[in-house]
Amino acid sequence: MTTSRIQDAANAFDALMDAAVDAIIIIDSQGLVRRFNRAAEQMFGYREKDIRGKNVNLLMPEPDHSSHDRYLSQYGRTGDKNIIGKGREVRGRKQDGGTFPMFLSVGEIRQKEGNRYVGIIKDLSEVRESQQQVRQLEEQLLHADRLVILGELTAGIAHEINQPLTAIAAYADAGRKITDRQNETPPDEINTVCERISEQSRRAAEVVQRLRKLVQSGEVSKARHDINQIIRNTLLLFEYEVKRYNVELFSHPIKALQPLYIDEIHIQQILVNLVKNSLDAISLAGQQDGRIDIRIKKAGPDVLISVTDNGPGVPLKHRERLFESFFTTKPKGVGLGLSICKTIAGAHGGSLKYSQPKEGGSRFTLSLPLEFIG
Ligand SMILES: Nc1ncnc2c1ncn2[C@@H]1O[C@H](COP(=O)(O)OP(=O)(O)OP(=O)(O)O)[C@@H](O)[C@H]1O
Ligand SMILES: [Mg+2]
Known part of the structure; x- marks a missing residue:
């Protein structure tokens, strides 16, 4: 290449470095900084002229700060690719000492005068x-x-x-x-x-x-709790509403069930939401013969807790959207009840599903693993 073409290429490279949105740092095989683009200056607070020639470990908090030289020389000897060619999340250190999470990917540039490494960094x-x-x-x-x-x-x-x-x-x-x-x-x-x-x-x-x-x-604070007791406590909260809407609320406790490892308040919240939805459905339909049943049974490694009502049920066209946040058919509904219940069930390693009993109405089944330490 002629001198002017070399100069053109260098200018183009500089322009590219400075236009990059991500921080780009080029170091030599000793770990000394050779290039530090504009985005890197903004991210770390150093000027390129101040950091050029310094060890790149300045930009790392411990333990990487002390280990980086060893990583580099190890790679030089063994060719053992720890980070090169891959990306990973690490912490960076700014000039003012503050640290921040960043995603670093490292590539290698093989050259006669010695290898260089290019690090591309996104601030996370x-x-x-x-x-x-x-x-x-x-x-x-x-x-x-x-x-x-x-x-x-x-x-x-x-x-x-x-x-x-x-x-x-x-x-x-x-x-x-x-x-x-x-x-x-x-x-x-x-x-x-x-x-x-x-x-x-x-x-x-x-x-x-x-x-x-x-x-x-x-x-969330999980501990061993008797699910029958949680159901009893839930019923206690509905005594008044049940009478007001003339609904029959039954629970069918299960004998000899081991205590479950759950957050008592969150599981009670699921039951409260489900019973409240059933009561809403029955009362909105103006039914006089409303009935809600809470049943528990074991099914293999899980325990199934179902809340069944004889209300109008969920129309087919709504079933897919039931658990979506903000899906509601009620004039004053928020539409968060079921989506929250589903999240809680998931946090317990379980699930929440809708099904329609053959005699009509709605059934929501909460499945919880008998043994789950999450
Ligand atoms: N037992 C049920 N019978 C019939 N429809 C139901 C039943 N449970 C839920 N639904 C339907 O699912 C929708 C979503 O329920 P969800 O609990 O998520 O929200 P919501 O009850 O409308 O509002 P909120 O956030 O106040 O609980 C309800 O608006 C209703 O249409
Ligand atoms: Mg609700």
């Missing part, structure tokens, strides 16, 4: 940040969804709490009268009264306790 900070935001939003949505349903249930629950409290008062009055007439009263009558008092007050306390737990925001 934004990607990681938005992933983190999505995760946070999902957490918030789970929480918001619980709050929306709770808002609707609260009035009913307050009413439900009132009833046992009134009963406690009445029984307490009766107890007082009985002790007044102490001489004629056989002692086991007092016992019965006392039992009722404690029974009713325990029930009131439990409703409040459930409500409190469900409102609490929190990270």
Whole structure:
């Protein structure tokens, strides 16, 4: 090549380096920086003139900072391709000491004067940040969804709490009268009264306790729980709505089932959403003979928990979209219930499916593995 053609090629190469959106760094076989393009200057905060001739490990936090020279000489001796030809996610270090996630791919340029390596780098900070935001939003949505349903249930629950409290008062009055007439009263009558008092007050306390737990925001925390108990607790929350819509709500507990490794509140949230959907479907259809059944059975390595209602069912054209976020047919629906339920089921290594019983209505089946430590 003539001198001017060499110059043209060099200019074109410079222009290409500086036009690149990704950071491009070229080092020699000693690990010293030879080229550092404009995008790299912006990413790392160094000027090319300041970093040229310096060891590229300046741009790496530990442990790569200390190991990079060894990697290079190892490759020189053994030809063992650790990163060359592939890409991987690593951390970079800026001039101000801050570190950030980046995707680095390395290629090799073989030359008579010694090999060069070219690193192409994408900054992943934004990607990681938005992933983190999505995760946070999902957490918030789970929480918001619980709050929306709770808002609707609260009035009913307050009413439900009132009833046992009134009963406690009445029984307490009766107890007082009985002790007044102490001489004629056989002692086991007092016992019965006392039992009722404690029974009713325990029930009131439990409703409040459930409500409190469900409102609490929190990270997923799995532990061993009895699924029958979770179902019982769910039914407790619906006592008022069930009476209001004149619906029969049955549960069929399963005996001798081992405790499952689950997040109690999240699984209860699935059941609350499913029962609420069934109640909505029945009440929107104006049915007077509504019935909801919660059944549990073992199926191989899984336990299946189904919520079946005798409502109008889901029309064929809607079945594919049921679990989509924001799919709703209700005037005030958000359309997040089922999509959230499906996410929770997945986080437990399980699934949530719709099927239509042959006698009509809807059935949602939550499948959870009997043994899952996720
Ligand atoms: N048991 C059911 N019977 C009939 N249709 C149902 C049943 N469960 C869900 N659907 C249908 O699926 C749609 C989506 O349900 P999903 O729970 O995701 O949202 P939503 O109940 O409409 O709103 P929200 O976010 O408040 O729960 C409902 O609007 C309804 O059309
Ligand atoms: Mg719903």
